[in-house]
Amino acid sequence: MPTELRRPERTFSIRQLCTEFKATPRALRFYEDKGLLTPARDGMNRVYSYKDRARLILILRGKRVGLSLQEIREILELYGEEDEVMVQNAHSLKKFREKIVDLEQQREDIDGAISELRTACERLEKHLADKRPDLLPKAADYDQMLRARLDGHAEPVAAK
Amino acid sequence: MPTELRRPERTFSIRQLCTEFKATPRALRFYEDKGLLTPARDGMNRVYSYKDRARLILILRGKRVGLSLQEIREILELYGEEDEVMVQNAHSLKKFREKIVDLEQQREDIDGAISELRTACERLEKHLADKRPDLLPKAADYDQMLRARLDGHAEPVAAK
DNA sequence: GCGAGCCTTGACGTTGACGTAAAGGGCATA
């Protein structure tokens, strides 16, 4: 086989995906149990396709925004059946619309929480600066941490 | 007593707060157990002050953005002790900063999720328009629903 | 041929955030 087995038909082992996304095998199997993933098999072993990987990305992001696995599954199912016996999909549509409203609400909540945390931080900082200036951490550290996180995250986690 | 016992010193029963914020008595007692609320007592009964109510609002919002009760408690504690024996608060500061980064990440996730859900909705709508136009819900309904939610929400839930 | 290291399938344990049922007290209205 030639060296070019790059993007298109690549497959992944469970461990590859796990280290790539900082998940655990147990979690991936659990998602499979719940019908969110259905990787192929090579004998006994799971073989994940690029599509599976894409689904996993969606799953993880869904989780981060607070969707239940159940909700995530419903969304994912939409991207497959496309033209199945869908009569009750009017129901799905309604639920999705509601979820959008929820998420917009959540966005506001987050903005609020962020500004509150910022305030709390400022107060703490001032307090510390007054009484225990020795304990003040370097601001630069956080700049660095922030940058580090903003690169990686949902997209492949720095697979070293 | 005069009819004006409005804003300042008002107190609330557990049920009042529950119906106002769509919580359950069990939940409020649970928060108390965990040290997030400490309402006064009238004999055996809990009496919530305006400050307690404010804390409750923060608790509920914290929950909506995915904070654990533990984390929420730490934030709330900051708004009271102000100048206690705080040496390890440098640690809190660090944790809050990290949480801010988390939340900013989460905001991005939500934006992504929203646009994905919108796409999903559009596809579903088109599909339905094609095959089962009879099932299409009226768009106006959602305008209404959206408005209804954007008024109420974290602030008092329409206490009818 | 055998240990290391990957994988598999059960099956039970855990944690957080409550739900739910039991047993009782306090006040009001019929």
Next chain:
DNA sequence: TATGCCCTTTACGTCAACGTCAAGGCTCGC
């Protein structure tokens, strides 16, 4: 005085989302 309705505490149950063994199979390298 009895019937509700609200409150209380104590205690056990539940649900999601895994974690954590246990027991076993494949395959590589030596």
